[in-house]
Amino acid sequence: MRKRITIIEDIAAIRDGFVAALESTEKYHVVNAYGNCESALLNLHADMPDVVLMDIELPGISGIEGTAKIKKELPNCIVLIITVLEDSEKVFESLCAGAGGYIVKNSNIENIGQTIDEALRGGAPMSLSIAKMVVESFRKQPNSLLSDRETEVLQGIAAGKSYSKIAQDLFISKETVRTHIKNIYRKLEVTSKADAVRIANENNWVNTDRFHSSPIVPPKR
């Protein structure tokens, strides 16, 4: 059974290139190719693609919004972003929208088949430079503004803990926590938890602590 591919790309030449490359294979079948997201979304349930090749810069609905919409309609469909430039913000937004991989356009149009294979096998195909961009963002940059202790307290706030709980966890008095908070507010020039957490997030001062030994999902109802 050939995998069903939908292509969304506004430049006809590139679009046709992908169609030709994929139609020449045994494994893939391009069910449709569109110049914008709107028309692709209209025919989504008719096309029923296994994989969507999505340009990121499109007239009208962007590739990122389009990815989100497609994943909402067809959660099992794999959306691969194709783009010329590697914009860190767009990379992240696409991954959040549910993109399954990130392909730089002029890199390897001939081995597009391999890339799709990898995505279908559950991998996340992307160039090393793209992957690094995401990895870089993980690296907590040192925070000279807040002291170590203040950062610890702020982490507690970001975790939704009350002052009492933070005090308990850090083995200090609640009053000490309050003093730290006051100093944090003074340094960050804010007057509320929400603002402090926002600034901490904007500067990646917080430990998001991904990679947990075993995710704990509570029972369903």
Added chain:
Amino acid sequence: MRKRITIIEDIAAIRDGFVAALESTEKYHVVNAYGNCESALLNLHADMPDVVLMDIELPGISGIEGTAKIKKELPNCIVLIITVLEDSEKVFESLCAGAGGYIVKNSNIENIGQTIDEALRGGAPMSLSIAKMVVESFRKQPNSLLSDRETEVLQGIAAGKSYSKIAQDLFISKETVRTHIKNIYRKLEVTSKADAVRIANENNWVNTDRFHSSPIVPPKR
């Protein structure tokens, strides 16, 4: 000027291999090689390495703890983790500890020079499979337990917002937010913000929204 390298690796054969490979170059000089972190840390300020090659599994202080200690003492020193197995949890912990790259041991000992070069140029050298591991963790897994709206509310909680602020931002009444919170608590079987945020984080239900256009650091005092 040859770059100063320190090696921390408990298996003598591997350690000697790295020393030999690096000493044969013009660009690098191995100032010292240790079998554990403790002795390396004692001589850290004498060695003053530009780059540390750090094994992750060591007797005594682990490579991850060691990385954190080294970065605290010498923030400009680049620590590259060398390991045999690709453990997602350890990868993340090392990056958090301040590791500048991740090298799989038996892969390319001969082009170790290129890897170090890349790290010195500001890159984050690592195999594609390692990078993907981190990227994968970014992909928010769908959350069938909480509704979309409930997830939005929980995001507000994680952002440190009060019920009123969340209501304001979502254009709904404070009472509605309270109802959503009650339902969240029921579904997650918790009774506090901190617990709800903890479970949300453990299951990666939250949007950490990295990649900001321009980090906003408030003025220094």
Added chain:
DNA sequence: AAAAAATCACCCAATTTGGGGGATACAGAC
């Protein structure tokens, strides 16, 4: 028709929060 989901309202008491005012002790820096 039944079940979720999303919206809003009112009651209550305990807790939290933000702001103000202090204090002590220990580091480094100048």
Added chain:
DNA sequence: GTCTGTATCCCCCAAATTGGGTGATTTTTT
């Protein structure tokens, strides 16, 4: 030797928040 920053702790006060009830209506989904 004084000054600054850090970390710790204490008190007061008033407003806001929070968690727990018990209701309700509407829309959407199944």
